[in-house]
Amino acid sequence: MPLEIVTVPCRSDNYAYLLRDGASGKVALVDAPEERPIMEALEARGWELDAIWITHHHGDHVEAVEPLRTRFGAAVVGHGADAARLPRLDTAVGEGDTVSLGETAARVLDVSGHTVGHIAFVVDETGAGPAAFTADSLMALGCGRVFEGTHAMMWESLCKLNALPAETRIYSGHNYGKANGRFALSIEPENAELLARIERIAVADGEGAPIVPATLAEERATNPFLRAVEPGVKAALGLDGADDAAVFGEIRRRKDSF
Template identity: 55%
Template structure:
């Protein structure tokens, strides 16, 4: 087992993720919404913190960095394009960059759309991609800064990863996303089944993150804008993929 990945609930509906290498006794964190629950998990497990990987500049992904930096002195990694509005970076990375953590290769993907400069981290050996507010469980982030074309390009890039990739996204929005997705594809049997499983998980207090890329491609409307069946469902058979994606995003914003 190259990496143990732990989901840490933060704030009201955020997730941070700890990656631990038993072989190297090293731990990395993806995003830092707040420090206290992350410190609690580290201390409970007897782990230190060697690296923090930041996805984008929104406060609910970076507010815990200062306290964690003071306590553990980790290396801070983030997007060069976002350097001016992230906590001070030790390593600034761009699309296509690769680096190693605990002997594992980490690949950087620019996934702009929710913000410009948003990045994701793909770790092939762990079949894991950390997407924060780009690709989300049954959804995608609002287009606060980027365009529909940028987000569609980002989602297409993520959809091209291996189908067995595990998607670690940044929020517990899945149940609401399922309700919306069913308004678009009410007859999608995979979506109906997933919505039922999500409802059961939330009723028992279980997280719905992470998900798998296979699940997302079968049920997430934002990944399905290119499909003839989706275009037919939206009466947009003659429209290009970006226009269809933009219409789905518009409907979700007003849902």
């Protein structure tokens, strides 16, 4: 039975995700930015909440964990190494662990950089291909600001995600698409796939629709942070022949002050 995925816009620009295992009917929530829209999404479908999977400790991803735990008795899953900064965990996980939701299995990847202890959840088979819930690591047309880790750490995390199959759908934690698109154009103003994607994002924003998911193939073609490996991007930055990680670091520094 397929995994049903519902994108729930929260706050001003966050995304949370409801996952329903088709075989068992069990439901998990990836991140909990705001109680009201999550409750509305659950009630509209007549769903209960069995689990909450946390990607990292920032308040705009965990604010609604406790009220939802109290309401549903949902089991909270998060990175054991960061347990001191997360809401109380019922299940502590780390790199290489698997989290189960009925017959659905999600692999845990440590994607530290934005924070140390940030994780992603990868479902290799949803019934419609693989999906990755990446929060503030790999994002739509971007990546998270490196607050706690290093550029090298963040690059390693992005490479880990970039090794997933090209058809993997990327469900990230925010809609920063418009700003990320402007920055991406500052590096590759003639990238036709980038221009087309920026237009699709503008249409989605105008309709109040989510800009996620995008496939990993789309991110590889348009996301400047993943494109640090491209000779044309290196040349545009005046970094011909430079190490990929160094190019990523330069792109991240430019974005920080853009």
